[in-house]
Amino acid sequence: MNLLILDESDRISENSFRVSGNRQDHIIRVLKLGTNDQIRAGIVNGSIGSAKIERSDKTSITLNFVADENQLPDPIPCVDIICALPRPQTVRKVLNLAGTWGVRKLDFIRANRVEKSYYHSPLLQPDKMRPYLLEGLSQGKQTRLSLVSVHERFKPYFEDVFIPNDSADSESSLKLLPHPEAESNLSQVFQSTNRRIVVAIGPEGGWVDFEIEFMMELGFSCFRLARPVLRVESAAIAALSQIELLSDFDKFCSERN
Amino acid sequence: MNLLILDESDRISENSFRVSGNRQDHIIRVLKLGTNDQIRAGIVNGSIGSAKIERSDKTSITLNFVADENQLPDPIPCVDIICALPRPQTVRKVLNLAGTWGVRKLDFIRANRVEKSYYHSPLLQPDKMRPYLLEGLSQGKQTRLSLVSVHERFKPYFEDVFIPNDSADSESSLKLLPHPEAESNLSQVFQSTNRRIVVAIGPEGGWVDFEIEFMMELGFSCFRLARPVLRVESAAIAALSQIELLSDFDKFCSERN
Numbered sequence: 001m002n003l004l005i006l007d008e009s010d011r012i013s014e015n016s017f018r019v020s021g022n023r024q025d026h027i028i029r030v031l032k033l034g035t036n037d038q039i040r041a042g043i044v045n046g047s048i049g050s051a052k053i054e055r056s057d058k059t060s061i062t063l064n065f066v067a068d069e070n071q072l073p074d075p076i077p078c079v080d081i082i083c084a085l086p087r088p089q090t091v092r093k094v095l096n097l098a099g100t101w102g103v104r105k106l107d108f109i110r111a112n113r114v115e116k117s118y119y120h121s122p123l124l125q126p127d128k129m130r131p132y133l134l135e136g137l138s139q140g141k142q143t144r145l146s147l148v149s150v151h152e153r154f155k156p157y158f159e160d161v162f163i164p165n166d167s168a169d170s171e172s173s174l175k176l177l178p179h180p181e182a183e184s185n186l187s188q189v190f191q192s193t194n195r196r197i198v199v200a201i202g203p204e205g206g207w208v209d210f211e212i213e214f215m216m217e218l219g220f221s222c223f224r225l226a227r228p229v230l231r232v233e234s235a236a237i238a239a240l241s242q243i244e245l246l247s248d249f250d251k252f253c254s255e256r257n
Numbered sequence: 258m259n260l261l262i263l264d265e266s267d268r269i270s271e272n273s274f275r276v277s278g279n280r281q282d283h284i285i286r287v288l289k290l291g292t293n294d295q296i297r298a299g300i301v302n303g304s305i306g307s308a309k310i311e312r313s314d315k316t317s318i319t320l321n322f323v324a325d326e327n328q329l330p331d332p333i334p335c336v337d338i339i340c341a342l343p344r345p346q347t348v349r350k351v352l353n354l355a356g357t358w359g360v361r362k363l364d365f366i367r368a369n370r371v372e373k374s375y376y377h378s379p380l381l382q383p384d385k386m387r388p389y390l391l392e393g394l395s396q397g398k399q400t401r402l403s404l405v406s407v408h409e410r411f412k413p414y415f416e417d418v419f420i421p422n423d424s425a426d427s428e429s430s431l432k433l434l435p436h437p438e439a440e441s442n443l444s445q446v447f448q449s450t451n452r453r454i455v456v457a458i459g460p461e462g463g464w465v466d467f468e469i470e471f472m473m474e475l476g477f478s479c480f481r482l483a484r485p486v487l488r489v490e491s492a493a494i495a496a497l498s499q500i501e502l503l504s505d506f507d508k509f510c511s512e513r514n
Contacts, residue, residue: 002486097491100485100486100487100488100491101483101484101485102484102485139485139486139487139488140484140485140486140487141485141486142484142485185502185505186502187502187505225498226358226497226498226501227358227359227397227399227501228357228358228359228396228397228398228399229259229357229396229397229398230357230396230397231357231396234354234357234494237491237494237495237498238494238495238497238498239498240483240495241482241483241494241495241496241498241499242498242499242502244483244484245442245443245444245499245502245503246502248442248444
């Protein structure tokens with residue numbers, strides 16, 4: 001636990017929060033903290049600061065949270081992920097990494113190689129997904145929660161989101177499509193970062209040709225993420241880390257000029 | 258299974274291999290292959306080619322392997338990973354990713370924040386680690402197996418491997434140390450890729466100051482991998498993907514000049 005994440009449902013008064021379960025267990029058994037000890041904490045979609053343990057009993061811990069005065073707000077995350085709906089165990093990992101990396105929007109979508117049965121997983125209920133996102137925030141030490149949605153069709157999803165209209169999600173974003181057979185790497189298709197970036201992560205076995213062509217018509221750029229074929233969650237991490245490296249480099253260059 | 262991995266222990270004659278268990282299950286139930294069907298296959302530390310199913314019964318499948326004639330050998334992997342020994346479930350993930358990415362050498366080492374009990378895990382026996390490496394090869398579609406070793410001390414490990422002598426592992430490698438508080442990113446410390454690259458991945462909670470100073474004295478360069486604090490296995494993937502991007506970019510530039 002790199003940051004104790006406090007959710008609205010934990011709040012019992014203006015600055016008081018009550019936590020139990022895994023978080024309590026971690027604070028007591030792993031961090032070995034007790035009454036009057038402090039821990040770094042953050043409120044979902046809110047401030048980061050420190051929380052002081054006011055009471056601790058068998059079932060819960062009550063903490064008083066004080067936001068840092070001069071804290072910089074979390075940088076607004078600019079990366080969205082589109083992910084062909086994977087099997088439930090991978091959905092958990094993708095939710096977790098979305099939280100960790102501060103992904104703005106995570107859209108699970110249908111693709112030819114997505115098994116229909118995956119849509120029946122109880123995990124896809126928002127209240128079931130939330131704990132994995134929160135765990136990711138705690139790992140990544142940040143508080144901005146990804147907006148997650150699940151879409152049951154392929155083409156209508158893209159038509160809604162990417163066919164140019166006045167939507168902020170349309171033409172103004174850099175649309176990236178990792179593809180094992182692409183010739184370019186990310187540095188060759190990457191452009192200025194003052195825009196949103198969308199990365200489309202395919203299903204196990206990859207996108208089919210129709211899907212790739214359709215996305216390319218909508219302005220997605222293919223690039224080769226890595227030599228080996230990666231699992232869904234590894235591909236997402238590889239893409240996010242390369243984007244972060246190049247954005248940072250771009251920022252560095254623009255600051256110097 | 259992106260590539261069926263055949264091990265020496267599967268060989269029953271020059272070109273014949275017998276597989277059972279998970280691999281048999283995947284070939285029969287997932288890929289729905291039967292007698293005379295072909296599958297892409299590779300021999301550990303050897304050729305890639307295709308394997309034809311000659312016999313299939315309840316307990317095993319017998320395949321005839323033919324190496325591709327004009328195949329390019331796997332590129333010699335140039336990245337070594339040093340990893341502070343993590344908990345067993347993470348060891349499995351690190352072995353898997355080492356296989357997938359074709360890491361040359363994977364050294365698990367001791368660090369201040371490594372729990373002693375981790376060294377008692379039965380998983381650290383070579384025959385227990387091997388299946389996770391092989392699974393990684395199959396995922397990454399490559400055949401070169403990482404050399405894995407487990408070291409019980411911190412300083413003696415580095416003194417053996419990195420104090421300059423005639424060893425190939427000493428001064429000639431680019432030594433990288435991801436550190437959340439470093440100011441530079443990888444592009445700022447990266448140099449020509451005609452050398453080995455070593456990346457040292459810290460334990461949960463990070464390296465302690467002494468460890469960082471010691472490694473820096475041995476020529477390790479600190480760099481910031483990503484904004485969020487990453488899990489061990491995510492940090493390894495992020496580092497490997499950034500190294501691949503920059504190596505590729507370097508190669509691209511040197512070919513153009």
